[in-house]
Amino acid sequence: MEYIAKDNKIIFRNQSFNPKHIFECGQAFRWERNDDESYTNVAFGRVINVSKKDDIITLDNVNEEDFNNIWMDYFDLNRDYEAIKEKLSNNETMREAMDFGYGIRILNQDHFETIISFIISANNQIPRIKKSIDIISREYGQKIGEYRGKTYYSFPNFETLSKAKVEDMREICRVGFRDKRIVETSQMICSGEFHLEESKNYDSSKLYDELIKFPGVGPKVASCIMLFAYGKSETFPVDVWIKRVMESLYIGHETSKKNIGILAKDIFGDYGGFAQQYLFYYGRENKIGK
DNA sequence: TGCCAGGGGTTCA
């Protein structure tokens, strides 16, 4: 991939990269939009700002070493999304969805942060999910530094959260009944009951079986973790939104979440994760089925 | 103003 590195910026051209699509398609909770339409976040202990003008993408506050070691993988830049769209373009509905969210990419996010974030997401609303993750980072994370006048904090590691008080989770971080689930999950990783490092080499089936052992992780949350942190791109998480979209655009009547999963596997095969993101973004932004 | 439903699901009976 060709890019220019200068002034602590990385600049490259990519037609399948749109910050709004990437950060608002439901996979990440910490990217915040600035007045200039750029997005800022802290991930892997670094503050980064992303902006787009025409097909030119600028990553600010990034040196070349971090770009190659961290952000290439994080933004899935080695993958050809135009080729994926080609594979998925055999039906009109999907073509429309891909047209709408043409710049979506599936991020490869930090494993632990993703596990906790999606435990928080259960039966919750996005503004509140974001707020809780933000408070957890301020309370338990490390101060990373200032960027454009704001202070940024990293997401805490599992050791720190394993020692957090359950009541603080609830009363300070406002996570509600998910309080115990967060602390207990962190403890299971800390104790080695779940091997975080090894889990990166599990196949999808083994990974799923291990993930649902965490309290607060069921089928949907496990799928999201697999897709958004472990790169299991065939995974098709079924939530209420994707259920509505599939029912109204593909099926024509109501059915179970399980059936939708089976059907999606049939239609999209190994590209399920990409299909899910295009449909989710398209469906939610246009309130399809609601 | 005040009440009430419902939310990117999971758990427990």
Added chain:
DNA sequence: TGAACCCCTGGC
């Protein structure tokens, strides 16, 4: 299978 679950916001 179905109710309950924290908390917060939007709709009436």
